[in-house]
Amino acid sequence: MNTPVQATKPADPSLLIMGYEVVIGFETHAQLSTRSKIFSRAPTAFGAEPNTQACAVDLALPGTLPVMNKGAVERAIEFGLAVGSHIAPRSIFARKNYFYPDLPKGYQISQFEIPVVQGGAVEFYLAPSSGSGPSEKRSVRLVRAHLEEDAGKSLHEDFIGQTGIDLNRAGTPLLEIVTEPDMRSSAEAVAYAKELHKIVTWIGICDGNMQEGSFRCDANVSVRKPGAELGTRREIKNLNSFKFMQQAIDYEIRWQIEELEDGRAIQQATVLFNPDTGETRAMRTKEDAADYRYFPDPDLPPLVIAPEWVERVRAGMTELPRVMAQRFCADYGLSDYDATALTQSREVAGYFEAAAQACGQPKLVGNWIMGEVSRRLNLAEADISACPITPAQLAQLVTRIQDGTISNNAARQVLDALWSAPEGSVDAIIEAKGLKQMNDTGALEKIVDAVLAANPKNVAEFRAGNAKALNALVGQIMKGSQGKANPQQVNALLLQKLA
Amino acid sequence: MTQLSSDLHDLTVAQLATLLSERKVSAVEAAQHFLTRAAQHTELGVFLDVQPDITLAQARAADARLAAGNAGPLTGVPLAHKDIFVTRDFTSTAGSKMLQGYHSPFDATVVARLGTGVAGSNPGAGMVTLGKLNCDEFAMGSANENSAYGPVKNPWDTTCTPGGSSGGSAAAVAARLTPAATGTDTGGSIRQPASFCGVTGIKPTYGRASRYGMVAFASSLDQAGPLARSAEDCALLLSAMCGPDPDRDSTSLDVPAEDFTRSLTADLAGLRIGIPTEFFGEGLAPDVRAAVDAALKEFEQLGARLVPISLPRTELSIPVYYIIAPAEASSNLSRFDGVKFGFRADQYTDLNDMYLQTRDQGFGDEVKRRIMIGTYVLSHGYYDAYYLQAQKIRRMIADDFQQAFQVCDVIAGPVAPTVAWKLGGHSDPLADYLADIFTLPASLAGLPGMSVPVGFGAGHLPVGMQLIGNYLQEARLLNVAHRFQQATDWHTAKPQGI
């Protein structure tokens, strides 16, 4: 139910593909992490025996009626607050009528004209299309997020000529989150999806498990010449991995452009992405799609949400990534970009704050987490929760860099050592490996004097105004100190002696 | 005992309850007596399912409660349920081939409250179920001729319709095959058959009785209620049926259960009875009018004052109702697709054909007609002109009643324009729709309404008077009806040959 809004932003030339502007909107179905179904008391746990979690209400047995789950509404409110939406004080459940074997009532209870969550936006940073330069802040506007019930599953395997219907999933609460067609590239689309995934898992309203279908994305893709009306869109259904998402959208964009270039018009369609072929294919158009005969569900009076309830939910919510990032900027003097990076997950944020507070060096700690630490984690395909080094250890390492005990190079060696033997202490490793920087000025002066004496030519050149000559001398001195000299100190000493 | 039990079936619910509580009759005796009568009067076609073993087991349980001294006022009294209510122990067909032999895994809330109770919340009245009663398919009809299991015959003239859709309920009570029965009323389905069969029936305020376990026809209109032989009996049953069902029905009202017998005998002096001009137009048959007028005079005798009022949109209620009800029905009946339960066609080529064949063979003509109407008025491009427009006029109709209740306490008029017509007498479905004109307005407004026998018309067929009260005024309606029945004996009249 995307409401195509004319996106007025002028096309960014760097994003044009063969002269076409790409326009993408998203519809995401997030399964809400309630214990019971949205309109029945049956459990929602994944993977149970077929139809053992489908009660009389879920099966639409004659005489059954829906009774709304408060937990689902609370989660919808939390989401709305997380993305700055308006929480409708009064929203309406409607019936969407169509026949399908996994839809027990012959209609889906959803929200149509008046959804519970209205407006809002998802903000994130996007690496520049040019590939270099700073990341840009992007904001994708939300049209709405509404509550609805999930359908069951059709199993086509092992039944000769027949399909098996498992209704365990029928009635699982969903929040369908609909964006404006604000995205202009597959990269931006994936970045949006990742940010949305981060938000719903961060606030804990959805487990985010894409394999099990807890977080399903549909992408509405169209292309147009810059400034033209929105093109006809095709909807790519059930993108259940970020990797496929990018592939599917890129393929779809190319396909649409080629169609248009070959003079064929795009037909509105629902398509599926086949990971094996890497292609999108139009589904057999679901019949009745044209006419769902929506009308307010007479079994369900209006959903009324008092302001007090919204405030109670707000008060009980964990600090949101956006808010936490702002705090990191204010309290720790981090840049927007760093603060966002360090609030990718609650785990990373927690790790950062623990280390930063332990050593009072937030910027250094941040650089090390985003640099050396995450590089090693990526290699191990692990996340921060699996990091062998504790925040306290990282704090200690950063302290040693800060007080000049070791150089950055030496610190990397310490990190490597800790990584393989986490029980070790930073100072012990520095000792054992003899990584301490030479801070004994007397010893350093001897080396400096020796080097100056041994290199009159460079000295002369420097005095003659060739700054480069200094570097040669510094190099000699560092060598003479087996790299343990503190470069700043060496510079200072040299300049003083050559003055 | 035996000479007494020979005419047990002539006793009212109140009288039977007294004998049972005084242990002068056992629940088993009473049940046995009515089971025998049911077996003797199958020609009326009222019962769709009878399970003597289950009935007698319930009766023994009731006797145990009576013996143990933890019985309620109705414990042991037999009753029968309209087949629209799903039951665990009896089949539940809703009068449709679609649900032939259907066994519900649970009891409707109303059935549980009247019977063995709702687990955890309500002990149950301990009444004994005699069986399930015939009705129009999915409660769609005014003559009980739309049942897949054959028509019900009017005990007063077996060539006539008992009315519908609760025709089996009304006929069973009139024929003394049960002291009382449950029914459901969507557009008049309790009041009109009660009127045609000369029994007393009440439809409470929408939301008073839980809809959980009622096979849904039109969700915003369906409401359960009792049919019996007196207002007092209806009051006793209604008290047991009503009450919030927060765990199962989101539209059940948050008003506590009431004792509707509390004010039965209150004086009617000063009662203002509103007489809607539109209910007494040329559409009203003279014989019905005569009986209703006589009853109004009787009320004046009892100290009531007649106040002329207007319900200007009475005629509009026909199109409004026949758009809203089918719209909701078209959606409610989509679950009958041959996948999870009920009928599935034997022959089909693929999934879509299975749907087409199953629903074509499983539904009767009237049901299909209403599904088509409902599908149309909800479909793209017509929703605003039909469904939405109807919902707007529905509010105007409800507001008209509130206007009227400024100047009167209850509203009185005919239930139907005529007495019962011949079976097969209405070849044109539209004729049935038009005959609902006087019951539809209160249904659309969700107001309580009842039918009280006030005499006989052509062919010595019963005439019912309709009483409509404001929201939650059931006790007042029952009081008005009870005082009338204390002063008259129309409600005690008994069909010949029964």
Next chain:
Amino acid sequence: MSLSTTDIDRLAHLARLGLASEERTRMRSQLNDFFGIVEKMRAVDTTGIIPLAHPVEIMGDVALRLRDDIASEPNQREANQRNAPALENGLFLVPRVIE
């Protein structure tokens, strides 16, 4: 306003009713008779009137009742599937669904 045979076909399809052709013809005339009496209703001026979805709204504001998030329904698959037309390994069977 009058329903055409294509209207009837479209509605029969939407409602999944495999009506035989003579039934469609009868249905069409009956529906057109009915919509004859509906015309009066369409003419009524309802500007500014709020549709009445739940009759008890007249008594005062109605709000959806919410239940606590507790999973208390036991597994009753056997009882729930007792009336199923076709089953295998606890699954409802239908003719093959092609996507």
